[in-house]
Amino acid sequence: xxxxxxxxxxxxxxxxxxxxxxxxxxxxxxxxxxxxxxxxxxxxxxxxxxxxxxxxxxxxxxxxxxxxxxxxxxxxxxxxxxxxxxxxxxxxxxxxxxxxxxxxxxxxxxxxxxxxxxxxxxxxxxxxxxxxxxxxxxxxxxxxxxxxxxxxxxxxxxxxxxxxxxxxxxxxxxxxxxxxxxxxxxxxxxxxxxxxxxxxxxxxxxxxxxxxxxxxxxxxxxxxxxxxxxxxxxxxxxxxxxxxxxxxxxxxxxxxxxxxxxxxxxxxxxxxxxxxxxxxxxxxxxxxxxxxxxxxxxxxxxxxxxxxxxxxxxxxx
Amino acid sequence: xxxxxxxxxxxxxxxxxxxxxxxxxxxxxxxxxxxxxxxxxxxxxxxxxxxxxxxxxxxxxxxxxxxxxxxxxxxxxxxxxxxxxxxxxxxxxxxxxxxxxxxxxxxxxxxxxxxxxxxxxxxxxxxxxxxxxxxxxxxxxxxxxxxxxxxxxxxxxxxxxxxxxxxxxxxxxxxxxxxxxxxxxxxxxxxxxxxxxxxxxxxxxxxxxxxxxxxxxxxxxxxxxxxxxxxxxxxxxxxxxxxxxxxxxxxxxxxxxxxxxxxxxxxxxxxxxxxxxxxxxxxxxxxxxxxxxxxxxxxxxxxxxxxxxxxxxxxxxxxxxxxxxxxxxxxxxxxxxxxxxxxxxxxxxxxxxx
Amino acid sequence: xxxxxxxxxxxxxxxxxxxxxxxxxxxxxxxxxxxxxxxxxxxxxxxxxxxxxxxxxxxxxxxxxxxxxxxxxxxxxxxxxxxxxxxxxxxxxxxxxxxxxxxxxxxxxxxxxxxxxxxxxxxxxxxxxxxxxxxxxxxxxxxxxxxxxxxxxxxxxxxxxxxxxxxxxxxxxxxxxxxxxxxxxxxxxxxxxxxxxxxxxxxxxxxxxxxxxxxxxxxxxxxxxxxxxxxxxxxxxxxxxxxxxxxxxxxxxxxxxx
Ligand SMILES: Nc1ncnc2c1ncn2[C@@H]1O[C@H](COP(=O)(O)OP(=O)(O)OP(=O)(O)O)[C@@H](O)[C@H]1O
Ligand SMILES: [Mg+2]
Numbered sequence: 001x002x003x004x005x006x007x008x009x010x011x012x013x014x015x016x017x018x019x020x021x022x023x024x025x026x027x028x029x030x031x032x033x034x035x036x037x038x039x040x041x042x043x044x045x046x047x048x049x050x051x052x053x054x055x056x057x058x059x060x061x062x063x064x065x066x067x068x069x070x071x072x073x074x075x076x077x078x079x080x081x082x083x084x085x086x087x088x089x090x091x092x093x094x095x096x097x098x099x100x101x102x103x104x105x106x107x108x109x110x111x112x113x114x115x116x117x118x119x120x121x122x123x124x125x126x127x128x129x130x131x132x133x134x135x136x137x138x139x140x141x142x143x144x145x146x147x148x149x150x151x152x153x154x155x156x157x158x159x160x161x162x163x164x165x166x167x168x169x170x171x172x173x174x175x176x177x178x179x180x181x182x183x184x185x186x187x188x189x190x191x192x193x194x195x196x197x198x199x200x201x202x203x204x205x206x207x208x209x210x211x212x213x214x215x216x217x218x219x220x221x222x223x224x225x226x227x228x229x230x231x232x233x234x235x236x237x238x239x240x241x242x243x244x245x246x247x248x249x250x251x252x253x254x255x256x257x258x259x260x261x262x263x264x265x266x267x268x269x270x271x272x273x274x275x276x277x278x279x280x281x282x283x284x285x286x287x288x289x290x291x292x293x294x295x296x297x298x299x300x301x302x303x304x305x306x307x308x309x310x311x312x313x314x315x316x317x
Numbered sequence: 318x319x320x321x322x323x324x325x326x327x328x329x330x331x332x333x334x335x336x337x338x339x340x341x342x343x344x345x346x347x348x349x350x351x352x353x354x355x356x357x358x359x360x361x362x363x364x365x366x367x368x369x370x371x372x373x374x375x376x377x378x379x380x381x382x383x384x385x386x387x388x389x390x391x392x393x394x395x396x397x398x399x400x401x402x403x404x405x406x407x408x409x410x411x412x413x414x415x416x417x418x419x420x421x422x423x424x425x426x427x428x429x430x431x432x433x434x435x436x437x438x439x440x441x442x443x444x445x446x447x448x449x450x451x452x453x454x455x456x457x458x459x460x461x462x463x464x465x466x467x468x469x470x471x472x473x474x475x476x477x478x479x480x481x482x483x484x485x486x487x488x489x490x491x492x493x494x495x496x497x498x499x500x501x502x503x504x505x506x507x508x509x510x511x512x513x514x515x516x517x518x519x520x521x522x523x524x525x526x527x528x529x530x531x532x533x534x535x536x537x538x539x540x541x542x543x544x545x546x547x548x549x550x551x552x553x554x555x556x557x558x559x560x561x562x563x564x565x566x567x568x569x570x571x572x573x574x575x576x577x578x579x580x581x582x583x584x585x586x587x588x589x590x591x592x593x594x595x596x597x598x599x600x601x602x603x604x605x606x607x608x609x610x611x612x613x614x615x616x617x618x619x620x621x622x623x624x625x626x627x628x629x630x631x632x633x634x635x636x637x638x639x640x641x642x643x644x645x646x647x648x649x650x651x652x653x654x655x656x657x658x659x660x661x662x663x664x665x666x667x668x669x670x671x
Numbered sequence: 672x673x674x675x676x677x678x679x680x681x682x683x684x685x686x687x688x689x690x691x692x693x694x695x696x697x698x699x700x701x702x703x704x705x706x707x708x709x710x711x712x713x714x715x716x717x718x719x720x721x722x723x724x725x726x727x728x729x730x731x732x733x734x735x736x737x738x739x740x741x742x743x744x745x746x747x748x749x750x751x752x753x754x755x756x757x758x759x760x761x762x763x764x765x766x767x768x769x770x771x772x773x774x775x776x777x778x779x780x781x782x783x784x785x786x787x788x789x790x791x792x793x794x795x796x797x798x799x800x801x802x803x804x805x806x807x808x809x810x811x812x813x814x815x816x817x818x819x820x821x822x823x824x825x826x827x828x829x830x831x832x833x834x835x836x837x838x839x840x841x842x843x844x845x846x847x848x849x850x851x852x853x854x855x856x857x858x859x860x861x862x863x864x865x866x867x868x869x870x871x872x873x874x875x876x877x878x879x880x881x882x883x884x885x886x887x888x889x890x891x892x893x894x895x896x897x898x899x900x901x902x903x904x905x906x907x908x909x910x911x912x913x914x915x916x917x918x919x920x921x922x923x924x925x926x927x928x929x
Contacts, residue, residue, distance in 0.1 A: 041454055104636060113643030115453070116394065120596040121643075123589055124635030131629035244585075248461070255458050286473045293462040297448065300459065304451055519788050526787040526798055530766070530774045537763045544723055546749035546778035546841055555784045 006281045011159035013277045019165040019234065021273020022172035025266045026227035027250035028257075029179065030097070030220030032265040035254070036196035037216050040115060043122040044100045046247025047129035048093045048221050052228025053238035054133065055092030057144055059085045066145040073147055081147045082233075086171075089232075090225035097221030098214055100125055106210075126243075133240035141239035144232045168230040175226050176266060179219065183262065188215050196260065248289075249276070252296050258306025267308065354510055358503045370618055377502045377574065379614035381509040382567055387594040387610035388516055388603060389563025394592065395601040396524065397556040398536030399449070400457040402588055403464025407437040407561040409583035411568020413471065416483040416578050426489030426497075430569050437565025438558045445557035449550060464588050471580035482579030486572050497573070505574045512566055517603060523559075524603075532556060593635060599645030608647055674701045675734075676845050676876045677722065677753075682731035684717055684900075691717040692728070693900040699845065704867060704877045706887045709897035710920060715880045716758055718897070719847050723755055724748045736844065750778055752844030756834040756851060758880070764823030768814065768833050771822050772805035775840030801840075808836040812866065828859055832866075839870070846870065848879045852886055864890045888912070896920065 006013065027049055034042040060066045064081045066073065073081055104125040108118045152160040183189035191212040194202035203209055231246065232238055253272040257264025272292060279291040299307060335343065358373045386408060393401045414433035418424050424432075448459045472480045488497040495504035523529055531552045534542035542549050572578050590613065598609020613631070620627050638646075677699040684692040691714045699705050707715050720726045722733055724745040733741050740748050754775070763771050780801065782794040809815040812832040817825055825833060831851055838846055848867070852860045860883060867890050871877055881887050887894060887908070894911040896904040898920040904911050911917055 035454070041457065107640050108643055111643060113639075114600075116400070116596050116600060117639050117643035117645075119400075120593055121636050121639035123593065124632045124639065126632075127589075128629055128632030128636065131626070131632055135626060135629065248465070251458060252462070255455060259454065286469070289462075289469055290466050293466050296462065297459060300451055300455055301447055304455070306455075522790060523784065523787050526794065527777050527780055527782055528784045528787050530770055530777060533766050533770065534763055534774050537765055538761055540725070540745075541757070541761045541763070542774075543745040544725070544749060544755060545775050545837065546746050546754075547774070548744075548746050552784075559784070 002282055002284075006278060009158065009281065011157040013281055014274065015159050015161060015165065017274035017277035018270065019168050019273070020277060021270035022169050023227045023231050023234075023246070023269075024250045024253045024273050025269025026172055026175060026223045026230070027246060028254035028265040028269045029176070029223045029262065031251050031254040032257075032259055032262060033192070033216050033220045036260045037192060037199075037213055038105070038109070039260075040105075040118055040122075041251070042100070042217075042220075043119060044104060044126040044129065045097070045220065045224060046243030046250075047126050048097045048100065048243075049224040049228050049231075049246055049250075050133065050238070050240065050243030051096045051129065052089040052093035052225040053144075053232045053242055054142070055225070056085045056089040056229045056232050057142055057238065059088035060145055060147055063088070064147075066147050068143050068145045070145060072149040074149070078148050082167075085147070085233075086226060086229045089229040090222045093225030093228060094218045094221030096129075097217040097224070101213060101217040105213075130240055130243070137240055139240070141237050144236045144238065146236065147233075164234055168234060172226070172230060175223060179223065180262070182219065188212070192216050192219075249292065252292055255306055256296055256299055258308040261306070261308045264306055264308035268306070351514065354514075355507060358506055371502070373506065374502045375615070375618045377506040377509060378571065379618070380611055381506055381513065382571060383591060383594055383610040383614035384607050385509060385513045385516070385567045386564055386591045387598070387606045388513065388520065389560045389567070390591050391595050391601065391603065391606045392520060392532075392563070393556050393560035394595055395606065396529065396536065397532040397553055398453075399553060399556060400453050400460070401557070401560065402457050402461035402585075402592065403467075404460075404560065404564060404591055405583045405585070405587040406460075406464045406467040407441065407564035408568040408571070408587065409467050409471065409580075410437045410440055410561075411565035412572035412578050412583070413477065413483070413568070414565075415569040415572035416486045417477060419487045419573070420483060420485055425487070426569070426573050430566070433569040434562050434565040437561040437568065441558040441561030442554060445554045449553040449557065461585065461588070464583075464585060468580050468583050471583070478579075480580060482577060482582075484577035486576050486578070488576070489573050499574075499576055502574070505570065509567075509570055512570070516563055516566075520603060528552065528555065597635065597638060597645055599647040602645075602647055605645050605647030609645065612646075675699065676701050676736060677878070678732075678734040679718070679722070680732040680734065682718075682721055682733065683729045684714070684721055684726060685729045691900050692721070692897075694731070695897070695900070695902050697895055697902065697905070699876060699878050700893075701876055702871065702874065703892040704871050704879060704890055706879045706881055706891035706894045707897065708881065708887060708894060712899075713897040714900040715897055716849055717900075719755055719849055719878075719880070722748075722847065723753060749841055749843075752842070753847065754838035754841040754843035754845075755847035756831070756838050756849055758849040758853070760827075760830050760834060762822035762825075762830055762833060762837070764821065766822055767819050768809065768822060768825060768829075769802075769805055769818040771833055772808055772836050772840045773801050775837040776801035776804045776842075778841045805836075805840055808839050809833075811839075811869075812836045813862075827854060831855075835866075835870075839875075843875065845876045845878060848877060848881075850880050850882065852881060852883055860886050861889075 027045070030045050030048065031042060034040065034045070060081065064084055066081060072078070100122070104121045105118060108121055148164060150162055150164050153163050153166060154161050183192060188211075191202070191207045192215065194205065194207050195209060195212050199209065231242075249272060250269065253268035254265045255268070256272060257266070257268030275295060276288050276292055280288045283291060303309075335346075338346070358376055360372075386404065390401065390404050393399050393404070411433040414436050415426070415429050418429045418432065419426070444460070444463055448456060451459060471477060477483065488499070489508075491497065492504070495507065497504050531542070531547045534545060534547055535549050535552060539549055594610035594613045595606050596609070597613055598607065599605025616634075617627050617631055620630065675698050679695055679697040682692050682695045683690065695718065697718070707718060709715055717726070721728050724740070724743055727742060732739050735748075735751060735753065738751075740751065763774065766774070780797045782791065782797050786794045806815065806818065809818055812835060814825075814829045814832050814836070817829055817833070822830065822833065831853075835848065835851060851867075852863050855863060864886055867877060867879065879891065891908060893906065894904075894908055895902060896911060896914075896917050903916045903920060904914045
């Protein structure tokens with residue numbers, strides 16, 4: 001155990017934790033959105049994220065022609081590359097998410113299949129996508145070219161604030177703000193909320209459920225795609241396995257905050273990012289998952305529906 | 318589709334035939350099928366050949382082992398409706414008990430077996446008692462986490478071999494003429510089959526009696542089950558613990574055959590595969606579950622010649638199957654009972670109560 | 672004979688801002704059929720939910736056979752002797768009618784999981800006894816021929832009857848029926864009224880929620896009326912029928928306005 005490290009590098013760790021937490025939060029929004037309308041864990045969401053990282057990779061090297069051995073870009077070219085990669089990753093993930101819904105969920109839902117059957121179907125899609133990318137990438141991790149020079153903007157209390165992480169935190173914040181606006185202000189967003197509260201009544205009130213579900217997956221996919229690009233920008237590599245690790249953490253984050261609850265997902269994401277970074281400093285990264293798990297179980301024992309509670313109304317008898 | 322429909326009828330016809338058969342015919346049929354199961358290692362047919370791996374080994378692992386574990390997980394998921402995504406943890410606990418006690422003490426396999434099963438059950442109680450009041454999806458993530466934790470704990474604990482695991486696990490002592498050696502998987506298969514049959518027998522008894530009804534009730538409507546006087550918490554923990562016991566048996570047997578274990582064998586994929594066996598075959602129905610486990614364990618071995626894309630094919634098959642038959646290949650019987658006693662009841666309309 | 676089976680003492684039940692029950696006092700006497708009536712949303716089902724432990728009342732006490740049962744676990748309350756049916760039928764749809772009823776009869780069995788695995792003599796005895804009791808009850812409710820059918824496949828009326836059989840199987844001291852005649856035609860209602868009387872005559876105490884006035888007048892020994900969560904009347908059928916407050920609650924206008 002190394003409390004000295006936590007003490008000395010506290011602000012640096014905290015800053016890293018917020019950046020990681022922003023990525024978790026974006027992914028967990030997808031879990032929570034889908035859970036809200038379908039009451040199902042979207043098991044394939046981690047692969048929606050994984051595909052986003054590869055899409056960003058293809059965008060950088062294929063479309064923008066950035067090579068791993070190149071010098072980082074600067075000025076307009078850099079900004080353009082960043083934006084193209086982000087947009088491509090978001091679209092790829094969003095389209096994947098919509099396809100996942102059509103392939104894994106739609107038919108089963110229309111037949112009124114059990115939760116478990118649907119879960120297995122989603123797991124099947126997840127396995128297929130992981131395997132597909134394992135075969136394509138020959139089981140090797142892929143390096144992401146450096147598209148921007150990583151510099152320290154400033155230091156605060158011994159913490160070096162790196163530019164890429166600042167971009168991630170700000171951009172993630174903007175994404176979340178946009179999503180919040182979309183859900184509360186637009187007609188489709190209101191449809192999502194209505195279905196989350198009560199599917200039957202909202203059908204009666206003329207909400208087109210299929211459309212709402214598609215939009216939900218699309219929105220969740222957009223967030224996961226953004227997370228994917230931010231992830232690859234900061235950590236600069238990906239592999240077919242990336243979805244698995246990030247997915248478990250992000251899902252834990254969603255549950256921690258109270259699944260189905262958007263605020264909860266945000267809070268859970270940041271809380272988990274911070275806790276993982278802090279506790280890794282103390283106990284070593286090997287025990288990171290163990291500690292997150294223990295915290296999750298403790299929270300659930302005290303508050304069985306997560307910190308912020310579910311948005312779902314109490315079941316009536 | 319027509320094919321699927323007729324297979325469904327076959328299932329019903331089979332069940333009806335069984336229910337209408339006199340006792341002697343049932344016994345004869347059961348003995349016949351059990352004999353076939355024991356004789357399977359001697360089967361030498363190009364259809365079931367497993368290129369790239371020895372058929373007799375495949376029968377023990379994965380086929381036999383998946384069947385055993387799927388039956389155990391079916392108690393948890395199929396009977397009582399609890400979504401357990403970390404089932405592999407109990408398998409790992411059984412295997413590690415065998416490995417540690419087998420290499421560090423002079424206890425033999427038969428002495429370690431009850432200890433391994435006991436420890437698996439104990440961990441089932443410890444995990445289940447606090448977490449089983451959580452609703453379905455929360456339980457899923459907690460169990461998933463537990464499965465990962467057990468593995469990570471093993472990887473990071475040098476006293477039990479860390480990521481290199483434990484080697485030199487002793488084989489069980491001979492039983493009659495059966496010699497347990499790494500070279501011959503047959504005795505292991507027979508032992509596993511014996512345990513499996515024993516467990517099927519126990520599970521069927523429970524299912525037909527009070528615990529089975531309690532689990533049915535809990536799975537269908539937890540609130541109403543409580544209001545009908547069922548201590549739902551107690552029965553859930555029992556389901557969890559019995560499932561853990563079965564996986565514990567599997568773990569001990571597995572470790573004694575494989576001679577060395579490493580933590581990464583006990584990963585999330587195993588939990589998910591076993592769950593897939595349960596749902597794929599027909600959740601809640603023990604025969605369906607067995608069929609699912611056989612298919613899912615055997616098919617990837619059978620198509621090993623596809624080497625690269627075989628897991629991909631497996632994943633796609635899962636999706637296609639669930640879309641075509643969401644209740645599995647052999648779903649729990651939905652048909653009405655055929656018991657003649659109930660069919661011909663005379664309605665008195667004048668019933669009295671106590 | 673007028674021993675109190677159940678007493679609600681100043682029960683208040685709030686859901687967020689909604690006060691579903693407000694200082695309700697209610698007594699159920701041994702061996703009677705007490706009807707609980709009131710307009711939609713008056714809080715009748717909530718009374719059942721408070722009694723059976725589905726909700727913990729915001730304040731007040733529920734005394735069953737001299738013992739406070741507030742805060743007790745639901746299954747313990749059932750074991751003590753309170754059983755109920757549900758307004759929106761909640762059978763175990765994937766289980767047979769017989770299994771549904773045996774599940775209720777299991778309440779008082781002593782056999783646990785281990786005993787069932789090994790098939791101890793007690794387990795066999797109890798299995799047999801519960802099965803017989805369940806068949807008797809199906810017969811009593813006139814649905815014995817449905818024994819082997821799945822709950823969800825039963826016709827609507829038989830589902831309601833099956834719910835009563837399942838509740839009776841727990842051998843309750845107090846039986847709570849939540850709109851058991853909902854959706855019945857007049858002939859069925861008459862038959863049901865007879866059945867409820869038979870249940871009382873067999874020694875059970877019944878608390879009945881019902882909307883159909885003629886049914887209520889036909890079967891009940893006493894009537895209690897809820898309106899907006901408050902008990903506004905309580906007495907014999909004739910007393911309640913002529914109570915101006917009850918008439919107002921039902922017609923929404925003072926009695927003498929017509
Ligand atoms: N779980 C709950 N959460 C919030 N409000 C509730 C809940 N249960 C009941 N209520 C409210 O309490 C009030 C009383 O409901 P209740 O179901 O007891 O009425 P009721 O008399 O049974 O009506 P009905 O004749 O329609 O069955 C209603 O306003 C209802 O909306
Ligand atoms: Mg009601």
